[in-house]
Amino acid sequence: SAVISQKPSRDICQRGTSLTIQCQVDSQVTMMFWYRQQPGQSLTLIATANQGSEATYESGFVIDKFPISRPNLTFSTLTVSNLSPEDSSIYLCSVESDSYEQYFGPGTRLTVT
Amino acid sequence: KQEVTQIPAALSVPEGENLVLNCSFTDSAIYNLQWFRQDPGKGLTSLLLIQSSQREQTSGRLNASLDKSSGRSTLYIAASQPGDSATYLCAVDIEYGNKLVFGAGTILRVKS
Numbered sequence: 001s002a003v004i005s006q007k008p009s010r011d012i013c014q015r016g017t018s019l020t021i022q023c024q025v026d027s028q029v030t031m032m033f034w035y036r037q038q039p040g041q042s043l044t045l046i047a048t049a050n051q052g053s054e055a056t057y058e059s060g061f062v063i064d065k066f067p068i069s070r071p072n073l074t075f076s077t078l079t080v081s082n083l084s085p086e087d088s089s090i091y092l093c094s095v096e097s098d099s100y101e102q103y104f105g106p107g108t109r110l111t112v113t
Numbered sequence: 114k115q116e117v118t119q120i121p122a123a124l125s126v127p128e129g130e131n132l133v134l135n136c137s138f139t140d141s142a143i144y145n146l147q148w149f150r151q152d153p154g155k156g157l158t159s160l161l162l163i164q165s166s167q168r169e170q171t172s173g174r175l176n177a178s179l180d181k182s183s184g185r186s187t188l189y190i191a192a193s194q195p196g197d198s199a200t201y202l203c204a205v206d207i208e209y210g211n212k213l214v215f216g217a218g219t220i221l222r223v224k225s
Contacts (some may be wrong), residue, residue: 002160031211042202042215043157058212085206092156100145100206102213 002027002095004105010051012111013083020079021108023093028073033102034066037090049076083112115140115207119216126193126223134219136203141181143205147213148177148188151200160201161188193223202211 003026003060013019023032034046047055055068069077082089088111093106120135136146145164149157161170161177169178176189186203197206200220204213 004156006156019157042217043213044215045212048211094157096211099162101147101159101162102204102206103159104149106156107154109154 002029002097002103003099004093004095004103006093006105006108008108009106010109010111012113014113015083015085016050017083018079018081019083019110020077021084023076023078023105025074025095029095030073031096032070032076033094033096034068034076034078035092035094035104037092037107039088043092046078080110083110085112088112115205115214115215116141117203117205117216118177119201119219121219122153123220123222125224128193128204129194130193130223131189131191132143132221134201134221135204136186136188136216138184138186138205138214140207140225141183141184143207145206146179147204147206148186149202149204151202151218153199157202165198174177190221193221195223195225197221197223198200 003038004110005024007022032049035080037043046061047057047070049055049070090107094109095103116139118137147162148160163170163179174191179186200218202218204215
C-alpha cells in the first residue's frame with residue numbers, strides 16, 4: 001500500500017482567497033485523484049491528475065476553480081480558488097495501486113469564513 | 114448514471130454482536146467494489162477490495178460479498194468491538210481504477 005501525506009491538514013480561509021493543498025506519495029504512481037467531501041456527504045471525484053498532462057475534470061468541476069498541478073510521479077497540488085463558504089469541505093487525494101485498489105491521504109479540512 | 118446506496122444510514126450495536134452492512138448499486142457494469150472505513154476527521158482506510166469476478170473477500174473479522182448481477186454487496190463484521198466504531202463507505206469502480214462512485218456511508222457505533 002502507498003503512504004500518502006497532505007498539507008495542510010486544515011485551514012481557515014477568508015472568502016475570495018485561494019488555498020493550495022499538497023499531496024505527497026511515498027512511491028511513484030501514474031494517476032492521482034482529488035476528491036471533495038462536503039459536510040455530512042460522501043466523496044465526489046473532482047479530477048484525475050496524470051504526470052505530464054492536463055488534469056481530467058468531472059462534470060461540475062472546472063479548471064479555473066480547481067487548478068491542479070502534477071509536476072512529477074510522487075506529488076500533486078490542488079488549488080481551490082476564489083473561495084466561498086460553499087467550498088468548506090474535506091479535500092482528499094488518492095492513488096491507485098497495481099491491483100486498482102485506491103488509497104487515500106488523511107485529507108485537508110477547509111473552512112471558509 | 115451509477116448510484117450507490119448504503120443501508121442502514123446509522124447503526125448502534127452492543128459489543129460482541131455480528132453485524133451486516135449493505136451496499137447496492139444501480140449499474141452492474143463495475144470493475145470492482147471497495148469497502149472503506151473513515152474515522153471522524155480522518156481520511157479513508159481501505160478494508161477490502163472485491164474484483165468483479167470474485168464473490169467474496171475476507172480480512173480478519175471482516176467478510177465482504179459481491180453479487181454483481183443483482184447490484185449488491187454486504188460487509189459482515191464478526192464479534193464487533195468499540196474500536197470498530199466509524200463510518201463505513203462502499204465504492205464501485207466504474208473506470209478500472211480511474212473513478213470511484215461512493216455511497217453515503219453507514220455510521221456504526223459499537224457500545225461497550
